[in-house]
Amino acid sequence: MDTKEEKEEEMGKKVKHSEVKAEEAKTEEAKTISDAEKNDFQIAALQAKLESAEAELSSLKDQMLRDRAEIENFRKRLARDKDEAVKYANSNLIKDLLQPLDDFNRALDAAESTKDFAKVHDGVLMVSSQLYGLLERNWGLEKIEAVGKEFDPEEHEACMVVEDPSLSVETVLEDFSTGYKLHGRILRPSKVKVGKPTV
Missing domain, CATH: 1.20.5 (Single alpha-helices involved in coiled-coils or other helix-helix interfaces)
Known part of the structure; x- marks a missing residue:
C-alpha cells in the first residue's frame, strides 16, 4: 500500500x-x-x-x-x-527655264509681226545660247564634242561607218545628234558617223 x-x-x-x-x-x-x-x-x-x-x-x-x-x-x-x-525636285530647273521660254515666245511674236527671217534666226540663236548656258552653269550639263575626235564607244553611238584611207584611227566625221554629260556622267551619247581606217 x-x-x-x-x-x-x-x-x-x-x-x-x-x-x-x-x-x-x-x-x-x-x-x-x-x-x-x-x-x-x-x-x-x-x-x-x-x-x-x-x-x-x-x-x-x-x-x-x-x-x-x-x-x-x-x-x-x-x-x-x-x-x-x-x-x-525639278522646281528650280523649271524656274531657270522660264526666262528662256519667255524669250523664245518674244522671238516668235517678233517673227509673226515682222516676218523677217534674219530676226527670227537671231532670236532663236539667242534663246538656244541662253538655254545651254543656263543648263551648263546651274545644272552641270555639258555637250560632248564629237566631230574630229577619236571614236569613244562610251560617248559616241555609231549610226554609220565609212572607210577612209586617210585616217589612222576611228574618227567621228559627223554628229547627227549631240550627246550630253551631266556632272561628268553620260546622259546621252552622241549619234555619229564614224570614219574607219582601211587595213
Missing part, C-alpha cells in the same frame, strides 16, 4: 509531467505561430514584388506601344517627305 508521501510524490511527478507537456505545447504553438507569421511576411513580400513587376511590365508595354506609334509616324512622315521631294 502506498503511503501518503508516495502518493504526494506520485502526484507531484504527474503535475510536473503535465507542466512540462504544457510548456512543450506552448513552445510548439509559439513555433507554429512564428512559422505562420514568417510565411505571411514572405507572402506579403512576394505580393509586393509581383505588384511592382506588374506595374513595371505595364509601364514598359505602354512605352513600347508609344515607341512603335512614334516609329510608324516617323516612317509615314519620311515617305511623305520623299514623295514631296520627288514631286518638286
